[in-house]
Amino acid sequence: MAHELGHVLGFNSEAFRYMRDERGEPRTMREPATNEPILTDSLGYRIPDESVLSNVTRIWKSAKTTVYRHSTALKTPMMLKMAKEYFNCHELDGVELDNNDQVYARGHLEKRLIDNELMTPLLSSRSYISKITLGFFEDTGWYRVDYSKANPIGYGKHLGCNFVMKSCYEYMQIQRERRQSFYPYCDQISFSNTLCLKHENAYGFCDLKQYYSPLPLEFQYFDNPRLGAADRYRDYCPAYVDPFLVSSCRPGLYQNNHSKAFGRPFTGTRNIYSYCNTPEKQSEVHENKNYMLHYFGKSSVCINHDSTRHWQVSKQHEIFEETSPKSSCMSHICSEIEGLILILENKELVCPIKGKYIDFSLRGKYFDINGSIICPPCRDICKIHATSYDSLSKRSTVNTQLKFSIVYTSGFQNNTLFEQIKTKIVLPALTYWEKSLGVKKIASDNIILERQCLDGQTSYVKWPNGTIGIYCNKGCENITRCFTEPIPDNYLNGCKTFVANKPSIQGSRGSGIPPNGYLVFVDASATEPCQSEDLLAYALACQLEFGTDRPVAGYVNMCPTQLSIKPEDVRSSISTFIHEMAHALGFSSTSYAFLREEDGTPRTPRDPQTNLPALGQDSDYIYLASKSTVTKVQRIWVSAVSTTIRTIDVFVLPSVLAEARAHYNCPTMDGMDLENDGGSGTAFVHFEKRITEDELMSGSYSKDSYVSSLTLAYFKDTGWYNVNMSMAQNWRFGKNWGCEFVQLSCYEYMKIQVAKNNPITPYCNKLSSTDVKCLVYDDAFGSCDLQRQKEKVPGENQYFTSIDGVSASDLPYYAGGPSLSDRCPIHRYNCSSVGIELLVGQQVTKCSDGESIPINAYSNNINARGLVLCPTCNAACSHRNIVILIVLPANYLLN
Known part of the structure; x- marks a missing residue:
């Protein structure tokens, strides 16, 4: 109706010649006697002045030819001004009118350029009036126009002169060369795949189709001469359009651009209605088939799926991949605190402010979904489709702080000091990490742990969209363990296996752990590793989160013979548990290859067939990390009797390296040294003891250990955590001691310090019985641990040319011995x-x-x-x- 009223009010070829300027004067000269327009065409029809309507010439390129096209265009001043602004093309010389049909000629805007505008010849299911049309009505001289009534968004808006003055073929070629999108045009036959329309809150499909016979040469945009858009009024240019019934203003003409032959996007509704903000449509959604999670309503917005990732539906233990469509209408709210929040049934997904893909898992009444969506930037949605939002006090916020779910093993609970160990050691240590770490990428649903496969035999299933699942060839073990401990069924998924050669999930699924959670098994058993007198505790991670690789389950065992709750030992026991939890949270050689960049992409390249790290494994079957994570450097190591080249492993993670350089005051530091002694379990999984001493993640026990910014920086660099750096403790060892301390041998450092007449702190050169000093890096005193060893010390560890009271022949037997002693009172x-x-x-x-x-x-x-x-x-x-x-x-x- 609005379209036809536009014609009645003057947007028609008969009225153009009667238009007037802003002063009320006719734009086309009149005959004095009749007051009719004086200009006529070759057939004698009265026509408007060329300042109103005339031809424009365009060079029209296709894949097969180049021709000159002469199109009729309106050129009145306000209409042309609005068109230049709308298309962002200041060179525009006229607003093209449709020339495809004599019925439509000169009475409609060119549909190829502004598809869903009210005055195009073939109406979309929803058409909008633009400032271009309103500009025309102002140029008639008959009306005062309210431009605020124009639709703020539209097809073709701001796409430039290449879009509005060249063929669609040439525009797509230019955009391809620039490696830019050529939306709204498209080049895929995909009537079952949809995309959110940028010019409308709806999803649409590419209307490219194959005709029975070749198209005219000027409309052949592909190697195949029979490929073209379903809409000839768009010059057969294929574009993303809404999959609706569309109608023409031509009497009796009613067209369906989405015939059954094209296929139908699966929506879970009775038809292909695609506009999101239509509440009446929600009643037609079939809940038991709404695999795309559509919601139609005033708060609904179109959201694209991540086409490179999975959209996996599980129904009655059967799994299938839904590959179309690639978009959904979803309910949303806009929060001043959190930005854009998408509502999926009873789940909330908080989108990153700048937009990014989000993986999610949803357990529904009729089916479960593992999917991935692309969040648009918050300002795009909350500016255009903003709805009212609840205050923070009225709705729950997503908790991102790390939260432990604790399982105390029978070995732990059988300890007579169980309650005291739990309250004095375990809980304070876990609380430290809960205050220090937040989970960076929160899943929309609980995290479900996977069952272990019988005989460890697995297969990788690669779905059509490229995502990879792991399934058990022979079924699952009856008991799935985290190290030695059975994982309760309420944390586990069903068994992912094959039924009739098809991937399937058998059995029920547990409730899992919270999206910000970590399941930790706490043990105190006298296991075989604990038989070593030097071992206080050990830990490991046993499962990683799908999609992020964050460790989400782990095991910690405190060797019972080393466990003490005496007041003087509690602090060190807490430090020990904090240390072990750091390993279980990811400070481990088994985790290095799974670390992520700041944006969530893997630091180490992945195998496209398995999604596992692609750089191979070491002799212990541990995946090798990229050189942007851990690398090898060479250091010159000088002793009193030799000079050697030492090759050591170092972290080159950005935050770790920045913190190390700042702490040691060594701007040229090439990496943060990892421990190279101690064998498996110590080497490569701790900071180098020589330069970290009492830091939490050094390789051996100190009476007091400090969680420094170095350790917290590592967790920041994992890509899994948001880190509260204010939880770093005041660690003073090595502070501002420079590159000479951190990169040279202790012998060379002492030699340089003596030459500068400086103390050789923290090193010493006197026997312990004669050298008692305050420690400059801690509130304690200690004695020099220089002692005679049972065996001759290797040449690279001989640091003295003389020691008071020691003969020259005995010097090769002297080196650092036990840890420093702190047996004295502290003065307040x-x-x-x-x-x-x-x-x-x-x-x-x-x-x-x-x-x-x-x-x-x-x-x-x-x-x-x-x-x-x-x-x-x-x-x-x-x-x-x-x-x-x-x-x-x-x-x-x-x-």
């Missing part, structure tokens, strides 16, 4: 306006920088006399506790 201190006040026993003594002051203090029936060497106020008052070394004279007295 306060900072006052006059400096440091030491509390020794009950005596308060003021202390100035570097001063040696006498003390004579009593505490617990002990009298201590001697000298205290005061630290600097800055050093003392920047820490919570400090140790002051008491320098006692030879005739000291303790009572």
Whole structure:
């Protein structure tokens, strides 16, 4: 009706010659006697002035020919101005009119250029009035126009002069050369595959079809001369159109552009209605067949599927891939806090603000779906299709903080100290990681763990869209374990196997763990590894999340003979559990090849047939990581008796390397060293002990260990976690000691420091009985661990040309021995306006920088006399506790 009223109001070839300018003067000269237009054509028909209507010439290229096309175009000023702005083409010389049919000629806009505009000859199921048409009505001189009534989006908008002034064939060629999209045109026969239309909140299909006979040469855009669009009023240019019944303004003409011969996109509805914001359509959705999860309503928006990933439907334990369509109408809300949120039945998917694909799993009443959608940028949807949204207090937010689900094994619960170990050690350690890590990519549904296959025999099933599933050849084990512990059925999927040579899921599926979750089995059993006196605990990850490779289940065993809840041991026991959980969360050589980039893509290339890392495996069958994760570097290693080249493994992960360079104050650092000693379980899975000492992820136990920014940076670089860097502890070992400390041997470092008349800290060169000092990197004192070894030390570890009290022949037997001792009281201190006040026993003594002051203090029936060497106020008052070394004279007295 609106279209026909447009004709009645003046958009017709008969009215063009009567148009007037803004002053009310006729645009076409009139005869004085009759006041009729004076201009006529060769047949004697009255015609408008060329400033209103005339021909434009276009060079029209197809795949088979190049011709000149002369098209009729309107050229009135406001209409042309609006067209130039609409198409973003300031060279435009006229607004082309349809020339395909004499019935339509000169009375309609060219459909190829503005397909869904109200005044095109063949109406779309929804047509909109543009500013171009409104500009025409202003140019008639008869109307005042409200341009706010124009539709804000439209077909062909802002596509430029190449789109509006060249053939569709030439436009597609230009866009291909630029490696840019040539939407709205298309080149695939895919009536069953759909795409969200950029000019409408609907999905559509490419209307390319094959005719029985060749098209005219000027319309042959492909090697096959019979290929062209179903719509000749678009000059046979194939484009994405809505799959609707469309009608013409020609009397008696009613066309269906989506005949049964074209096939039909599966929507779960009774027809192919594709406009999303149509509430009346929702009643036609068949819930038991709505495999595309369509929702039609005022809050609905069209969302494309990721065509490179799976859309897998599981129904009654049968699995099939739905390959069409590639888009769905989905309900949404716009949140000021979270941006665009898509609603899939009772699930919410929070889209990244800038847009990106999201994998999801949905358990429905009639079927389950594993799918992937492409989130558009938030501003595109919430600006155009924005609806009202609930305040944060009215709706639950997605929790991304890591959350542990804990299973305490029978071995742990049988420990007589079970409750105390749990509350004093396990829970504080897990709480630390829950506060430190958030899950970066949250699934829309719970994470389901997979069952283990009988005899470990599996096959990879590659679906048509390229996604890969793993299925068991012989069925599944009765019990699926995480290391030694059975995984309860409520966390497990059904058995993924083959039935009649078709992939299928047999049996029921458990509820799984939350999308931000991690299932951890906590054990305290005297297993075979625990028979080693040096082993405190061990851990591993046992399952990874599909689609991200994040470890989501793991096992930690605390060796019971090493387990202590004595007050003096609790802190170190918590550190040990935090350390082991770091391994289970991904700080492990088995995880390096599965790390992800910031945008979620794998750091290590993947095998397209299995989606596993493609660089091979080492002798322990561990997948090799890319050189952008771990690489080898060479270092010159100087000792007192030799110079060698050491080849070591280093992290080159961006955040780890940046933190290491900043901590050590070494801008040229080429990698963060990994441990190269200790054998399997220590080497390659810890930071180098020599340069990290008491850092949490160094290779051996320290009384106090610190989770530094180095360790947290690793988890940031995994691509799996959002990391709270404020949880890093104040780790001081190696701080600002420079490249000489971190990249040279300890012998060379000590030699350089002596030459500079600097302390050789943290190293020492005196026997332990004579060298007791405060540790500059911790609130403790210790003795030098230089000792005589039972065997001669390898040449590369001989660092002394002389040691007081040691003969030259014995020097090859001396090297660092046990860990530093911390067996002494820690003195409390306060900072006052006059400096440091030491509390020794009950005596308060003021202390100035570097001063040696006498003390004579009593505490617990002990009298201590001697000298205290005061630290600097800055050093003392920047820490919570400090140790002051008491320098006692030879005739000291303790009572």
